[in-house]
Structures are given as C-alpha cells and as structure tokens.
Amino acid sequence: MAIITTKAASTDEVLSDRRPQVFLSFRGADLRNNFIDHLKEAFKLNNIRYYIDELEHRGENLTILFQRIKESRIALVFFSIRYPESAWCLDELVVIMEKMKNDKLRVIPIFFKVKPEDVRGQKKEFGVALYGEGRRRRENMPKWEDALEAIPSYMGLVLDENSPEAVFLAKVVESVKEVEAILKTEDRGREGSSSSVPIRHLTCTLPAYEQRLEQLEERFGFDPAVTQIFGIVGMAGIGKTILARKHFDKWKKRLAVNMMLMGIHERSKNEEGSDWLIQDDKIFKSKSFIFLDDVSEKTQIQSLLDNLHRIKKGSKIVITTRDKSWIRREVDDTYVVPGLNEKEALQLFHYHAFHNQDYSPTKNITKLSKKFVDYAGGNPLALEELGKELCGKKEGHWETRIKTLPHCCNEIIRRELKVSYDKLTDQQKDGFLDIACFFSSEDKDCLTSLLASEDFHKPDEAVNVIGDLAHKFMIRVSAGNIEMPDILCSLGKELGLFASVDNLGKSRLWDHNTVSKALVGKEEKEDITVRGILLDVSKLEEEISIATNKLTLMPNLRYLKIFDSSCPRQCKVVDAVDCKVYVPDELELCLKNIRYFHWLKFPSKELPPDFTPQNLVDLRLPYSKIERLWVDVKDTPNLKWVDLSHSKNLIDLTALWNAESLERLNLEGCTNLELFPKDEGNMKSLAFLNLRGCTSLSFLPEMENFDCLKTLILSGCTSFEDFQVKSKNLEYLHLDGTDITGLPHTIEEFQRLIVLNLKDCKRVNTLPDCLSKLKALEELILSGCSRLRSFPEIKENMENLQILLLDGTIIRDVPKILLSVANSVDKMNLQRSPSVSGLSLLRRLCLSRNDMIISLQSSISDLYHLKWIDLKYCTKLQSISMLPPNLQCLDAHDCTSLKTVASPLARPLATEQVPSSFIFTNCEKLEHAAKNEITCYGHNKGRLLSKTLNRHNKGLCFEALVATCFPGSEVPEWFGHKATGAVLEPELPQHWSENGFVGIALCAIVSFEEQKIRNNNLQVKCICDFNNVKTSSSCFNSPVGGLSETGNEHRTIKSTHVFIGYTNWLNIKKCQEEDGQKGCFPTKASIKFQVTDDIGEVRNCEILKCGFSLVYETGSWEASTRRDDVEQDDVEQGEVESLEKKKVSKSMMANCGATTMRDHKVSGEASCSSTKS
Structure with a gap:
C-alpha cells in the first residue's frame, strides 16, 4: 500500500538518502565522456540519486560494484555496439539479471544506437564484439548469453542513428521518474502485489493505450467547479491502473493536494476498518485529486465515502476495481476498459515477441500469432507476457506452446488472474470452475439451471452467481449466451483438475488421459471428490471400456459429457460404431446428483434401471442406439432440455410423459418415430419442439394445452399429411417439405406467428383467405410450392410482413398481391408517410422461377422499405416497372424475355444512403435504351x-x-x-x-x-x-x-x-x-x-x-x-x-450523358455532352 501526497504549488522537497538509487551500467569507451555526462547533469536537476563506477576510489576491489547493484532499486543498462567487449560489463549484467528475477530491481534497457534484436540474438556487430571474429567462447559465456537474452526482453528505450540525443535523454529521465514514483510506494511497504506496475506498461506508447486514455478523458471530463467520482473497471491485466495513473499524472497539477493510494485490497487485509484513509486531513482542506487503486469492495473505502461531504468542492476521486457490481452505486460514471481489437492486439504481441514494432513475421508465424492473440482475448497483460515468453524462441517452440496454452497458463498471467479468483466466495468459485472446465460457451438459462443445486439455499442464488462472475469480468454474457475468456479457462482448468484447497476439495476431470485412468481402473474405492467428467473421444488414441460400477463410485458426479470435438454433428461417421467408449451390458448409473448427462452415441437401447433422473436438468444422447429412455415411470421434476437427435431406433417417448419442466425437445432425424404421445401428459412447459426429418411421423395431436409452445419444426417430415395443431402461441412454424395439402382455417388464431415456412410443399394448391389476418407475420415462405396458383387477396394490412418468397410457384396474378398497397399510397408524399397499408414493411420479395409473370405492376415502386427483389429465371418477364427507392438488390438473372425497364429505373431520393446492385446477366433481349437507363441511374445514385x-x-x-x-x-x-x-x-x-x-x-x-x-x-x-x-x-x-x-x-x-x-x-x-x-x-x-x-x-x-x-x-x-x-x-x-x-420523354439517349468531368478538365463547370452510338 502506498500513500503519496504532494502540494502542487510547492517546491520539491529535498529527497533523503532513502530515494531509490539508479545504477548505470555502460561501456565507458562508448558513452562516458558524452551522453553519460549530460545524463548526470539531468539527474542532478531532477534530484535523482544515481551511481556510476567513477565514484569508487581508485585501487579498491572492483567487486564493490556488485554491492552497489544490490543496493540500487533501478538499473539503466546502456547496450552499445562495444558493450559486450567488456567482461566487467557482462558480469555486472549477470548480477543485474539475478536481482531482477528476484523482483528486487527494476531494469530499463537502453539500446544506444544498436537494435534490440541484435542484442537479444547476439547478432551482427554486437555479436562480433561479444565473440570476436573467431566466435570464441569466454569462461562465463553461458551466463552472459542468458543475461543478454533476458534483459533486452523487457520494453526499454531505443536510440537510433538519426534520433536527437537531447530528446532521447529527456525520455530516459522521464522513465526513471515514473519508476521512482512506484518504488516510493513500495518503500513505505504499502503496495499490494496485485497493483504492481511493471516498467513495460509505463514506457508503452502504443496507439491502443493512447486511444483508451482519450476515451477515458472524453467520458470523465474535468470540471474544476464540480466534485466528481469516477470508476475505472475491467478484468485483471486490462490496463486499469496504468490508464488511471496517466490520467492522474496529467491532471494532478491543477489541484492543490494529490493522493495516490495503491493496492487497497491488500492493505485492507491488515487494517481494521477504513479509517486510515482519512487520517491525512489535507484532503479536506483543499481541492484534492485522490486515486484509489484496486478496490475490491465498498467497505474498503467506506470511511472516505461517508465523509464525502467534507471534501472541497471541485475535488476528483478516481477508483479502479475489478468488480463493477458495487461501484456503479457510488460513482458519477464508470469507464469499462475495453480489450484490444485484433489489429491492436497483434501490434502489442509482436512488439514484445520481436521487440520491434516494424518486424515483418513469416506467414506461419503470423498465423500462429493470431492464435496467441485469440487466446489472449484482447488482454494487454496476456499479450505482453506471451510475447515476452516467445521472444527469441524458434518457430517449433511457438507451435508446441500454442497446443499447451489451454491447460498450461503463463505463470505471470496465472498469478494476476489468481488474485481475482481468490476474491470469490465459495459458491462463486464452484460456478467459475464448472464453467471453465465444462461450459465455457453455454446458454445462460441452461447454465443457470445446471448451477442451481442443493449447494445453493435459494433458487435465485445461481442467477446471482452468474451475475457476480459477470460483474467481476470472469465471464461475459452476450445475447443470452455465457462465454469465458480463454485465459481464464486455462486458469480454471489448472485449478479444477485435482482436488485441492483452491477448488474446495473437488475435482473436475477434463483431460482425456486423466479421465481414461479414472473410468478404466479396477480400484473399488469410492471417490467423493469428482464433480464432473468431460471426455473428448477424438483425443483418445485407443478404445476404452468403462468398468461396470466406476461411475456409481462417484456419488457426487454432477456433470458427465462424452463428446467428439472433431465433428459434433458426426457428418463423416454417422452410422459407424466408432464411439471409442464401450460399456458393459450391466453398466451401473446410480447417479442421484447428476444434472448434465451428455453421451454421444450412447450404445445401449435404454438407460440402466438404476438411473435416477431426479436432479437431471439436461439430457443429451445424440446419435445413440436408444429405443426408449426407461420403462418404468420416473420423476423428472427438473428436466428442461432433451436432445435425442439422430437416434434412429427411437420409437417410444412415454418416458417424458410427466416431464412438467421440459422446455426443449430435439428429435431431429429420429426416422423410426411414428407417433408423438396422444396424451401429452404434463409437458405443458414445452416451448421448442424439433421433429425435422422424422420421416415416419404422420400425426401430431392438437396440442391445445401447449400454451408455452413457440417453435414447431416439422421440416422434411415426408409422411406428415394433416396439420391440426391448435397451440395458439406459436411464433415459428416450419412445415417445409411435408405432405400437407393446405392449412386449416384455424390458422387465423395464430396471432403471434412470426415465421410461416411452407417451402417445397408440393401438394399445396391454395391458401386460406384468412392469411392476411396474421398481424404479427414477418416472413412467409412459399418457395417451391409448385401447385400454388393463387395468393389470397390482402384485405387487411399485413403491417409486419417483411419477407415474401414466391419463387417456384405458378401464381399468375402477382400484381394483386400489391394492389392494396397501391390503393392507399400517397405517391407524392412517400418519404413523409412511409407507413402504408397492405405490405408496407415488405423488405424481401422473391418471384424467381415463375413462368407466368410478364410484367411487374407499377405499384411495386411504393414499397418504400423493399430491399431485395428476386426475379431469377422468370423466362416470360418482358418489362420492369419503376423500382422502390431503397432497393439494395435486383436480381433478374436469366430473364431471357426481358426487354425494357422503367425510366428512371427507380424512384430517386434526395439523400441516397443505400448501396445497390442490379443484375441482368443472360438478359440477351435487353434493349439498348434499357441498358443506358440502367447505367445512368447507377451513375447518378453512386454520385x-x-x-x-x-x-x-x-x-x-x-x-x-x-x-x-x-x-x-x-x-x-x-x-x-x-x-x-x-x-x-x-x-x-x-x-x-x-x-x-x-x-x-x-x-x-x-x-x-x-x-x-x-x-x-x-x-x-x-x-x-x-x-x-x-x-x-x-x-x-x-x-x-x-x-x-x-x-x-x-x-x-x-x-x-x-x-x-x-x-x-x-x-x-x-x-x-x-x-x-x-x-x-x-x-x-x-x-x-x-x-x-x-x-x-x-x-x-x-x-x-x-x-x-x-x-x-x-x-x-x-x-x-x-x-x-x-x-x-x-x-x-x-x-x-x-x-x-414530370413527364418522362419516351425517346432514350443513345449513351448515358453522365458528366464525369473528363480528366483533363478538373476545374470550372462540367460539360455534359452525349455521344450517340
């Protein structure tokens, strides 16, 4: 913990001998009588204590220098061309490296007219100076080489041949001052380990950091008349402290008192309460700028928050934290530090991996770099440490390391992330480790149900755990899905694999080798520590056979997942017996605590009689040999999701009769399933039912009591003939590829229906007149209904219909579809009144492969929102009327009879905003005037x-x-x-x-x-x-x-x-x-x-x-x-x-007279001269 207070208006105090000493290591022949002399003067002006060897008395043992290094807190190592000629310099460097590795010395490498990569690789002139022309080996060469590789890996300062030395000298002084500021806090013993800021951060001037600092300042502002409290939040390593420090350093001079409090989380462990924060009453006497770093909870700064009324008006308080749940209630505004985008991340990673922002890596290294960047997830600390770890390593090492990353985290990254983990409650730790090991990308509702258990005293606690982890940046919640960054997954997998104090004595087996040993071993001892098993069969080199009672000997097993990551859909080997995991006929599965049971290609006809689904939430047995789940009635009060897709032998669903909580049922590809239970029992919570490809299914009950059913998929059920479902809350109905002849008139009761898909229903020839009463309908797909001759008249406004696909039908009177639109449109005021009746919101219209259409009615131009018209293969189409103004694509490919288009081609807009594409390929009869009209309209719209x-x-x-x-x-x-x-x-x-x-x-x-x-x-x-x-x-x-x-x-x-x-x-x-x-x-x-x-x-x-x-x-x-x-x-x-x-002339221009201001006429008025062909 550190408290630094200064008076902005006062002069600098005379620093005592306790100031950090700066040790200068350099080759005297290169720098002693020029640059170093100027640097000494600059250090004196800035009250920086320094040490160089000229301060020793001549004749003394020069090993005293090593003692001076040990007494110093900062080392400046000046790498110059002749530096490695001196064995003494190199011995100094070894001592510096050893102290640096023990975190007792901050090192700033200075590359004085030599490239960092030459130093690190001992190449070119620098290498010659080290080895001599004959590449000779001196006695301490291995230690020297290690030091020359290690120290230059830290970000330092580079002076090239053309840079002005005066400017560079100022940068050196500024870097030392920045490090001194941090070391002062450490001298007072008050800085927590989690807030240590390495020199690489402070000297980094990559654009990504500067951009975020600008965003921070735009967000917060700096009103001298207003007291402001801001929070800077984000995950570990994202750059909160460095951004706050830079913001603090920039604005502190404008306030009388400045206080920087580092590592508050660590300090709070040794303090009772938070009264120590307000012991210095300076902050209440003058306008103050207070920087509170690494606050993990409100109680750590409670005394300051309780005394905000005493703070002078105009003061500023900036708080950094990894937890945004509490801070939003205490501050005026927060800034969530974003991760780096791919370009920024690659730049930072390459900076550290090659120590040269201009380095051009090979194609394979670039490919590998992107994998490391993806793994880091935009986290600057992870990118820096991975880059440093790989710096100077060969390509083969890169390829090996990328394979180990998912389960072997970089030690520095691990240490920093572990701080966040250690702050979690026991329940939060369980949730974090479960997600990391088993559910790194999962549906939020599903995961919430899986985490809820007897461990939580209230059902809402599972929701709270997910919310808490998200607020602490341990997971991300987006679009109803939960994801965990890869770097956190690595940490979680390391912690979760073996039972230990860190993971509350529970083990989560996710490594295929560990799982194999656990399932195959003959040991009969019960293992109560195993919480979950994840086995990727694609990684098994040989088949395994599970012992009969192995799983029963794991009474606390909650999650079991046997899957194939190489292809979850099993595209290549659907019918092959290649599960690689064999079970005995008498397999025991007495798993009372099982909540998630996922077994790809489960080999038995039914689950064992002792299987207990009392706590089961999610059951997934895709591509299995299951015929029925179980015979006797079993209670399934918590079962919400069932996936039996592509289980071709499935014939009986009665086991789910009383699944009152069931929400999703996936039976896709169950080709032998003939009947859905007529007595639906208690499945009244069912919201999603997928029967796609159930080719033997011919009947569904009315489902009138299925009030929760929103999605029903019957696509490809070729035996399904009669649709009589009466579930009125349906939103998505897919009947494509079925054998139905039409829709019942009761369809008008589906007032929430959004999508109706009848594609390739070859026997449908009419549609009910009540279709236009479906007010919520947005998408109507009739493609491939080859017997459909007419479309019902739109008597009411289908105000939400956006997509209408009629391709492959034989509808003759297409214009009637749009008639109600034309009758109600104020053509002259279209832009001001875009809401018209009929199909006013239609965005996509498909009429392709219709051999009956000769022309489009002119009212189509009134469809203001229409974006896409598909007229492909309309072989009898001869003319196209004026098109809508916001059209993005007209596709008239292979309209072999098309001759003319409207003039102008589309209704013009005062302000064009939509790019467009007009495709007339294979329209061989298109007249010359039509081509000119198309070209001219395109030219004008583009301009x-x-x-x-x-x-x-x-x-x-x-x-x-x-x-x-x-x-x-x-x-x-x-x-x-x-x-x-x-x-x-x-x-x-x-x-x-x-x-x-x-x-x-x-x-x-x-x-x-x-x-x-x-x-x-x-x-x-x-x-x-x-x-x-x-x-x-x-x-x-x-x-x-x-x-x-x-x-x-x-x-x-x-x-x-x-x-x-x-x-x-x-x-x-x-x-x-x-x-x-x-x-x-x-x-x-x-x-x-x-x-x-x-x-x-x-x-x-x-x-x-x-x-x-x-x-x-x-x-x-x-x-x-x-x-x-x-x-x-x-x-x-x-x-x-x-x-x-305006009446449009019928005579067409021979060529588009578009003014392009012929390239030799750049100024003056443009002339438009048309040339007839």
Whole structure:
C-alpha cells in the first residue's frame, strides 16, 4: 500500500538518502565522456540519486560494484555496439539479471544506437564484439548469453542513428521518474502485489493505450467547479491502473493536494476498518485529486465515502476495481476498459515477441500469432507476457506452446488472474470452475439451471452467481449466451483438475488421459471428490471400456459429457460404431446428483434401471442406439432440455410423459418415430419442439394445452399429411417439405406467428383467405410450392410482413398481391408517410422461377422499405416497372424475355444512403435504351450516395456503391479512360481529388464464351496501385460488380457481359492526411481487373476491355433529347413530388450523358455532352 501526497504549488522537497538509487551500467569507451555526462547533469536537476563506477576510489576491489547493484532499486543498462567487449560489463549484467528475477530491481534497457534484436540474438556487430571474429567462447559465456537474452526482453528505450540525443535523454529521465514514483510506494511497504506496475506498461506508447486514455478523458471530463467520482473497471491485466495513473499524472497539477493510494485490497487485509484513509486531513482542506487503486469492495473505502461531504468542492476521486457490481452505486460514471481489437492486439504481441514494432513475421508465424492473440482475448497483460515468453524462441517452440496454452497458463498471467479468483466466495468459485472446465460457451438459462443445486439455499442464488462472475469480468454474457475468456479457462482448468484447497476439495476431470485412468481402473474405492467428467473421444488414441460400477463410485458426479470435438454433428461417421467408449451390458448409473448427462452415441437401447433422473436438468444422447429412455415411470421434476437427435431406433417417448419442466425437445432425424404421445401428459412447459426429418411421423395431436409452445419444426417430415395443431402461441412454424395439402382455417388464431415456412410443399394448391389476418407475420415462405396458383387477396394490412418468397410457384396474378398497397399510397408524399397499408414493411420479395409473370405492376415502386427483389429465371418477364427507392438488390438473372425497364429505373431520393446492385446477366433481349437507363441511374445514385458518405465522414468505402451487369461488349463512350485487356494505366491531372471529387466509375467487359462459368459468388474486382504515393495505403482493392448468393445453386453466364461499378474508395487525400503526408496527389495509376470466386482468380474467362473515369458532384446527367428533364443530381428534399409529376420523354439517349468531368478538365463547370452510338 502506498500513500503519496504532494502540494502542487510547492517546491520539491529535498529527497533523503532513502530515494531509490539508479545504477548505470555502460561501456565507458562508448558513452562516458558524452551522453553519460549530460545524463548526470539531468539527474542532478531532477534530484535523482544515481551511481556510476567513477565514484569508487581508485585501487579498491572492483567487486564493490556488485554491492552497489544490490543496493540500487533501478538499473539503466546502456547496450552499445562495444558493450559486450567488456567482461566487467557482462558480469555486472549477470548480477543485474539475478536481482531482477528476484523482483528486487527494476531494469530499463537502453539500446544506444544498436537494435534490440541484435542484442537479444547476439547478432551482427554486437555479436562480433561479444565473440570476436573467431566466435570464441569466454569462461562465463553461458551466463552472459542468458543475461543478454533476458534483459533486452523487457520494453526499454531505443536510440537510433538519426534520433536527437537531447530528446532521447529527456525520455530516459522521464522513465526513471515514473519508476521512482512506484518504488516510493513500495518503500513505505504499502503496495499490494496485485497493483504492481511493471516498467513495460509505463514506457508503452502504443496507439491502443493512447486511444483508451482519450476515451477515458472524453467520458470523465474535468470540471474544476464540480466534485466528481469516477470508476475505472475491467478484468485483471486490462490496463486499469496504468490508464488511471496517466490520467492522474496529467491532471494532478491543477489541484492543490494529490493522493495516490495503491493496492487497497491488500492493505485492507491488515487494517481494521477504513479509517486510515482519512487520517491525512489535507484532503479536506483543499481541492484534492485522490486515486484509489484496486478496490475490491465498498467497505474498503467506506470511511472516505461517508465523509464525502467534507471534501472541497471541485475535488476528483478516481477508483479502479475489478468488480463493477458495487461501484456503479457510488460513482458519477464508470469507464469499462475495453480489450484490444485484433489489429491492436497483434501490434502489442509482436512488439514484445520481436521487440520491434516494424518486424515483418513469416506467414506461419503470423498465423500462429493470431492464435496467441485469440487466446489472449484482447488482454494487454496476456499479450505482453506471451510475447515476452516467445521472444527469441524458434518457430517449433511457438507451435508446441500454442497446443499447451489451454491447460498450461503463463505463470505471470496465472498469478494476476489468481488474485481475482481468490476474491470469490465459495459458491462463486464452484460456478467459475464448472464453467471453465465444462461450459465455457453455454446458454445462460441452461447454465443457470445446471448451477442451481442443493449447494445453493435459494433458487435465485445461481442467477446471482452468474451475475457476480459477470460483474467481476470472469465471464461475459452476450445475447443470452455465457462465454469465458480463454485465459481464464486455462486458469480454471489448472485449478479444477485435482482436488485441492483452491477448488474446495473437488475435482473436475477434463483431460482425456486423466479421465481414461479414472473410468478404466479396477480400484473399488469410492471417490467423493469428482464433480464432473468431460471426455473428448477424438483425443483418445485407443478404445476404452468403462468398468461396470466406476461411475456409481462417484456419488457426487454432477456433470458427465462424452463428446467428439472433431465433428459434433458426426457428418463423416454417422452410422459407424466408432464411439471409442464401450460399456458393459450391466453398466451401473446410480447417479442421484447428476444434472448434465451428455453421451454421444450412447450404445445401449435404454438407460440402466438404476438411473435416477431426479436432479437431471439436461439430457443429451445424440446419435445413440436408444429405443426408449426407461420403462418404468420416473420423476423428472427438473428436466428442461432433451436432445435425442439422430437416434434412429427411437420409437417410444412415454418416458417424458410427466416431464412438467421440459422446455426443449430435439428429435431431429429420429426416422423410426411414428407417433408423438396422444396424451401429452404434463409437458405443458414445452416451448421448442424439433421433429425435422422424422420421416415416419404422420400425426401430431392438437396440442391445445401447449400454451408455452413457440417453435414447431416439422421440416422434411415426408409422411406428415394433416396439420391440426391448435397451440395458439406459436411464433415459428416450419412445415417445409411435408405432405400437407393446405392449412386449416384455424390458422387465423395464430396471432403471434412470426415465421410461416411452407417451402417445397408440393401438394399445396391454395391458401386460406384468412392469411392476411396474421398481424404479427414477418416472413412467409412459399418457395417451391409448385401447385400454388393463387395468393389470397390482402384485405387487411399485413403491417409486419417483411419477407415474401414466391419463387417456384405458378401464381399468375402477382400484381394483386400489391394492389392494396397501391390503393392507399400517397405517391407524392412517400418519404413523409412511409407507413402504408397492405405490405408496407415488405423488405424481401422473391418471384424467381415463375413462368407466368410478364410484367411487374407499377405499384411495386411504393414499397418504400423493399430491399431485395428476386426475379431469377422468370423466362416470360418482358418489362420492369419503376423500382422502390431503397432497393439494395435486383436480381433478374436469366430473364431471357426481358426487354425494357422503367425510366428512371427507380424512384430517386434526395439523400441516397443505400448501396445497390442490379443484375441482368443472360438478359440477351435487353434493349439498348434499357441498358443506358440502367447505367445512368447507377451513375447518378453512386454520385449521390458518395456525397452522403462524405458528408458523414465515411468517405473511405471499400465496396461498390452501385454495381450493375448486363450483356454487352463495349465500354460506354463517356468513360474517360479505356483500354483493351485487363490493365489500364491512366495519367491523372494534378489535384484531381479536389473540386468536388466524389469517386470513380469502373468498367470491365468480360467474356464467358470460351467456357460457361458456374458459380454463385462470381466477382469482378480491380487492384489499383498509385506509383508515386509513398504510403502503405497506395494499393487499393475494390469490387466492380458480380454475383453473390448464398446456397448451393450455381448459375451459368453464357456470353460477354458489361460490369460497371461506382465507388468512392479513391479518397487519397484522406489516406495521405491520416499518414501525415503532404504534397500533390498521385497522377499515375495502374489498374488491373480480374474475375474471382470463393477459391481465387477465375482463369477460364477473359477481360476483353476496361474503363475508368472520375466522378464529380458538380456533374449532371440528362438525355440529349430531353431538354426539359430534371437534372437528378440537383434533387433536393421536397423535390421528389415535382419529379414524380414530370413527364418522362419516351425517346432514350443513345449513351448515358453522365458528366464525369473528363480528366483533363478538373476545374470550372462540367460539360455534359452525349455521344450517340
């Protein structure tokens, strides 16, 4: 514990001889008469006690120097080129290393015009100085090599050849002062072990730390007139103390009294109460800045909190803690220190692993680095210590270490995390170890039920344990799921494996070798310590056979999980007998305390007669040989989850008749199950029932009393013919692939139904008229209903319907679906009144593979929220009417009869915000005027969208803002730069990215005639390299356009196509500003186009031509024959109405007259000259 108080306005007190002494180790021939002389003067000015060998009397035994090292608290080791020539310097270094390892000396390595990696690896000139030209070995060489590897592994200061020595000297002095501040607290014996701050933190200036300090200060502010109490919270090692220290050091001079109290948790162990906090009454006489570090509970600072009324107005109190549960009630605001993102984490890890932020690791080392970074989970301490541990190690060591990380934590990381563990209550420790060993990623509700037991006196205590662990940053709760960081899992597994005081005398067997010995051994002795067993059969090298009564000899066993991590779904060996775990026919399972029973491929027809499910919560027997669970009726008052999926022999479910708490039942793939119990018994809590792929199931009871049932899945039940379920609270109903002929009229009672899936119901030919009464319905899937001829008239507003999939049907009158929308829309005021009746919220409409549709009704443009229209393979479709304004994707692939599109293609918006893609592949009959309309609309939308992004400071966007493709073989005339082939090298004017520049247009002509392309993720991309930009951002990638579709269906593109994309990613000015560069923009570029898919570049197609053009916001577009048309780039808010009323000329322009401000005209007004082809 340390208390440091200072008067900001007073002069520094004369420090006594108890100040920490700084020992300087250096090669005199390199530094004595220059840098060291200046450093001595600086130390004197800053009242820093130092020691160098010139202070000894000549003729004395020089071993006195070793004694001076032992008397010192700080050592500055100046590594210079000639440092290792001196055996005396190296012997000093060995002594320094030994004292450093005993935590009695703080070492700051100084790399004086020598690279850290050369020192650590004894390479180049430094290595020559150590070994000589002949690589000779001196007597103490092994000790010297160890010291030269160990000490440079700590973060220090580096002076290169070009750095000014005066600036560097100031950094050295500042680093020493920072360490002195901490050591003063240790001198007074009041710093706790958990608050020790290594020098590597204090000297770290990586951007991640500075960014978090900025976030901290933005959050807290510093109002001198207001008393403020702030909390800085986060898990161990996340950087709370260093951020608070930096904040304290920055602002302390603005207040009269400063008090820094370190390691309060440790101090509280030796103090009765917290009155010692207010013994120094200075904090009540003047404005004070008080820093309270590592407070674990409110009682440790209670006296200060009780006397806040005495603190002068304008004072500041900052508290750091690992527990946010109590602090939120005591402070004005809290800052949760976030973990590092992947980029920041890699930078910090590499900094310590290679001691050089600019180091470029090999491909395999980079891959391994990402694994270490993933393991660290963004924790700075873990990243630093792992990097230091691996520093200087060979690649093979990295590969070995990554395999041991899950069960062998780094010692320093372990020690720091163990402090958090030791602060937990016994119940919290049990919960933490259970999660670490068995449930590191699990559903919150499930885990809460599993943890609740006779150990907890109240049911809510399990909920409290999970909440407490989350508040202490030992677990994360997100979207109803609980996850534990890998570094904490490692700690938990180490502590939990063997019974000890640390884990309350309970063992959790998770290592496959340990489990094998426990299950196979012949010893008959009862083991009451075993709390859980986890066996990953994929790690077993040979089969094992469980002894008959082994599990019964573990009476306190709560969790048993036998699984296969290589493939939980058993895709490769579904039917094979490869469980690797064999049981005798007379296996005993008298497990009265079992709560979680998961056995992949359980080999018996039923569970043993002595199996006691009284406390069972979760039963999982996937891919088992189970025919029934048990014969006699057994009480299952706590059973909530049952998974018998893919148990093909299952025929009887009566064992679950009285499972009154059952919430989820998964019977997917139980192909021999014919009947669901007609008498549902007490299964009234059932909320989720999955019968997917139960191909023998033909009937379900009405389930009228199943008030909790929300999800019913009957997908692929090919024998299921009649749906009569009356569970009115259903939200998700999947009947896809069943043999039903229709829906009952009682479906209108499902007023909470959100998803109705009838995909591939081949016998459905009509739908009930009451369908539109389903007010909550958001998704209606009728894809593949090949006999469905009509859709019921929408008489009421289906106000929540967002997805309507009608592909593969034979519906003729599709326009009637949208009729009610058109009748109620105020077309001229659409943006102001987006809520219209009918299908007002529809977002996705799929009509693909419909051979009956000839055209789309114009009212489709009124669907303001529609994002996606799928018209693929509508072979009779001839025309497309005006599209909705917020459309993101129109897919008209293989619409072989399509000729015309509306003009304009879509309803324009004053402020475009949505990137769009328009796909017309294989539309061979598409007229030239339609292609021009598509191109012009894309150009205008891309320019408006780019302006919007720039306005919101999102100018750097690495995606196509608008992309389109259609059959064709020529680059449009208005493209300023064209070339034959896939490479274009335009010369650009100076300052081309100024004067309203918003982006570029890219074009590629791709031939698919040599061989048809079958791929549903085909992309045309370009790589642009600016030759005269001296920055890492000089090379850009951008998509031009293409196909991107989920699923397994592939497409065929038959001919040469035009791909055009509009993007604003060439914001070079922003890149240069971010990199601190000035000067002219690049004027030479090399642009290479290519076609790619999921695998890589596609070689069997050819880019015949390409084009490139700059786009400016001052440009307009208009048809050469339409003088009275509105210039769409000038559309402002409120002008949509007038635009709607504007009569559009029928004559189409021969080419899109989009103004691109031809690259040789960078200033002045843009001219728009259309060129007829």
